Amino acid sequence: MTRIALAGIGKIARDQHVPHIAANPDFELVAAVTGHRPPEGVPGFRTVAEMMRAVPDVQAISICTPPRGRLALVEQAVAHGLDVMIEKPPAATLSEAQAIVRAVAGAGRVLHVTWHSREAAAVEPARAWLAGRNIRRVEVNWKEDVRVWHPGQAWIWEPGIGVFDPGINALSVITRILPRPLLMETAELRFPSNRDAPIAARLSFDSGGVPVAVEFDFDQRGPQSWDIDVETDDGHLQLSMGASKMAVDGVAQDVGDEAEYARLYRRFAECLSTRASDADLTPFAHVADAYLLGRRVEVGPFEE
């Protein structure tokens, strides 16, 4: 049983982290670091240092604060001997994410950089199914309505975020299921004339000779889609509903329905028991690459 604290008590912490920690017998939620209201029945503190004075036997911390400024929080946590789990995206910049990895490793603690979509039920079955097959092409369509999923949220339009907030989930899945690394060839980013982040993006990659076409859209009315299609010499794989469902040649496969965050805390428990970090920054590097290589197209203003 690991005595764990949560830092950053916002929507994702309340909706996912609190209930899944409660449901996992390997963890007990004992404190929160937050400037707002802590979860019910859990004491809240402004800083890691205050928390450790009051609740000195905390062993790990799960960080759900906004990406900016996490390095300082991680440095304080490891200085108090805590192991660390961090919600995606790991930081505001790749350099800060790399500094977080170095800081935790340097302190001899365990770090789990999480990608919740990688824990979707169909991801491991898809990876295994693809492992023995010759892939011809991959198509990703990740299209949702920002007004529905992030109503009135200003942070979503900060530089570096926009449609890459959901898009990085798709990137975290394809970088897990495809057998060869992805190399970005082109990127087009569509910026609303009144925003600092893209509302849509088109990326093309090469993965060991296989073309991978990616479409992200944050302005999708009507049906939403979180789909990945993979055509092979031996059948067509479709992942849908954010990789929670899988079909082969149109036939649904049974992949179970364990929740992403349940698997994510299960994975953190494994990291803690083996004392091995899981800190892959690849999906974030692809986002940075998209901004680096991306040709910018201005589109009409975004109004909620």
Added chain:
Amino acid sequence: MTRIALAGIGKIARDQHVPHIAANPDFELVAAVTGHRPPEGVPGFRTVAEMMRAVPDVQAISICTPPRGRLALVEQAVAHGLDVMIEKPPAATLSEAQAIVRAVAGAGRVLHVTWHSREAAAVEPARAWLAGRNIRRVEVNWKEDVRVWHPGQAWIWEPGIGVFDPGINALSVITRILPRPLLMETAELRFPSNRDAPIAARLSFDSGGVPVAVEFDFDQRGPQSWDIDVETDDGHLQLSMGASKMAVDGVAQDVGDEAEYARLYRRFAECLSTRASDADLTPFAHVADAYLLGRRVEVGPFEE
């Protein structure tokens, strides 16, 4: 004596690599991989495989091709047992640069990711001078006229390049001389209305509590400047002329005048003799971060 080949025979290869290889007794230039004219007296081949059939005792390759597509070249080189040196920037994307590092390490060969400005004469003296001092603030002004230094060159305006072609040199120097890692706080990128890359940039970093203000300008008429100023509790350090000159409180310091590319090949020879790679991607990560976090400002069209 290492029998070395050059790949990519453009201006930088002819101006710097060919003469400095010739002047270094540790290397002998024995072949070139190029679609154009090889250096005088050296056989040229279209591919690494063709070269190795004709000149099988090549031991290393120095790559000066444009950044895009280098991974394939590096994979061919290490498959033939070659050690590798690559001109900055290492690749078109960070993911490709990381793949290059993995490919060379996986093959058990030596990789030198070069940053020529880090070999400027004042860099090591500046690093040593700063090591014992309390730094208060850092200011970087890297301003030159693209019309003078890259006349008529279309590649300089490809996405991801622009003023970061010289700017990455400044980043390579400050990431070497400052004792603490840099965290980007803000970035502003000024894009000409008719180009896909910025002509100017303003970056602000925090380096262990020290503010670092960076100005890049590719539209600098009149005097050009490649200056780094560091204010400490114990004197003011100025690096000028691309870190080839150093002054303390206005007094010039003797740092010698060995050429950057002479030191760069000396460093590669050290890597080869110790069989240790030198493959720091930090300056490139800061460029990707600048695009990720950068607010874009449109400025007037660029005309040569």
